[in-house]
Amino acid sequence: MSDSAVRVRELRKKYGDLTAVDGIDLDINRGEVFALLGPNGAGKTTTVEILEGHRRRDGGEVSVLGEDPGRAGRLWRSKLGIVLQSATDAAEFTVRETVHHFASYFPRPRDPDSVIELVGLAGKADAHIRHLSGGQRRRVDVALGVVGNPELLFLDEPTTGFDPEARRQFWGLISLLSDEGTTIVLTTHYLDEAEALASRVGVIAKGRVVALGEPATLAGRDRADATVSWSTPDGERRVKTPTPTKVVAELIAQFDGEIPDLTVRRPTLEDTYLGLIGEQL
Template identity: 55%
Template sequence: MSAVMVEGLRKQYGTVKAVDGVSFTVERGEVFALLGPNGAGKTTTVEILEGHRGRDAGHVSVLGFDPATGGRAYREHIGIVLQEAGFEEEFSVFELVRLYAGFYPRPRDPDEVVEQVGLQDKRDARVRTLSGGQRRRLDLALGLVGRPDVLFLDEPTTGFDPSARHHAWELIDGLRSLGTTILLTTHYMDEAQHLADRVAVLRAGRLAACGAPDTLIAAERASVLSFLLPEGTAAADLPPLTGRVEVRGAAVSVETARPAHDLHALTGWSLERGTELTSLTLSRPSLEDVYLDLVGEAPS
């Protein structure tokens, strides 16, 4: 049984269809990223899954619970890291993590969690003294201390420096290895590509695509070969290529679904003519390229 099942989910505010017939599943132990521009419906979807917002139609199940009616029994099995949360400023880091641990039947050791998120040096510091990045780590600690079976992460590394981001990635990878199911929202496409087993892209309340990052990349975008025309040659002199060729002055780019074939053709042609293909590169498209295409924000 899937950890999360969403079928035909709908939520409307007045005339605005925030979520319009969205369906997807998240398997147990999977890291699943929900992506989309502001207003696409991802926050509403996640809030419905967390039990914080009601739905107008559709079926939702998390760990076999309906979040709308699961109550305490449901909340004991999930962890939530909000994009922005309020803290009691006079607590110390450890005191707050210990307090949250008391809300759950099988919590993790608070000291272990504080160390895991990199706040051991701030263990006894008051929350009001923490920087923005340190508060974000505290958010993460509070979401982890209950030993959740499903963890909802809303923009978990916002405000992190590069080192802290990579530490958070290692932490999420570790949770996956322990079997924790993670539903992640992020605006960092490199984060989604690195962490997620699968991603779903929402656009205007509808599901635009869903699948493994590499699968979406292969389906939506071709690789690009780039080089400069050798002196004394023109585009018309190039060998037959399977990809779409674009020439701007001496710069040539070939968008191709068969990069090995076209690269072999080009290098063979160059060797036969005794020339060099200056600045020859083969670029693999990224999840960000695919995302921008899917949400209609790709540069023209």
């Protein structure tokens, strides 16, 4: 079995005159949590939908779990879990009915009731989906994505609408699935989410991959200058430097005791991301 869960070469997709995906190369390993980042309209959903077999490509090669999604059959599909951007429409049924029903489509499903518990909906299992809040409905979507016990799970902006506690709970669920060996591909606009979950991220802008790597080292982030800041009677002072320790040592020599409001800051993933996207504009 190949180590690669997803292999994409020169992927292209146009909608009329608009080039949505413009030659993407991507390798996602089995067992990896991979996050696709990028501004609205960058081509993330289009790419993911092609990988899921929901959308035709215009060019390039794609292999997902060893098969071409454009030609793969039901057995292949049963190995995927999919949480689309738009919510599930099963409003007339209860959470339990919906998750049980969905489980019956898969050859080796997880226990539906434990999935309902995993996504934090045990207290709402007998509620009709139309009576749930937006965030609770999103949790149903996630439950339907994982109940088939997928080898590869696609999550398109999974935590949009979640409250902070639900988001942390979801992160725990992803870690658990990842520990069990599930490969996970997610798109998100939350950079803290990508940093917390992903072993690697890919940044897409205008249909192309503009950066690829581990969150901690993306685009040389770990080697970027640090910003040292502190307060003086005349206001805040800031120094950008490759040697923050030296700057702090000089400040220690200069101040008698505590350095007021001292901070040393490296670029966050968000700083790096915004820099990359800014270059594309």
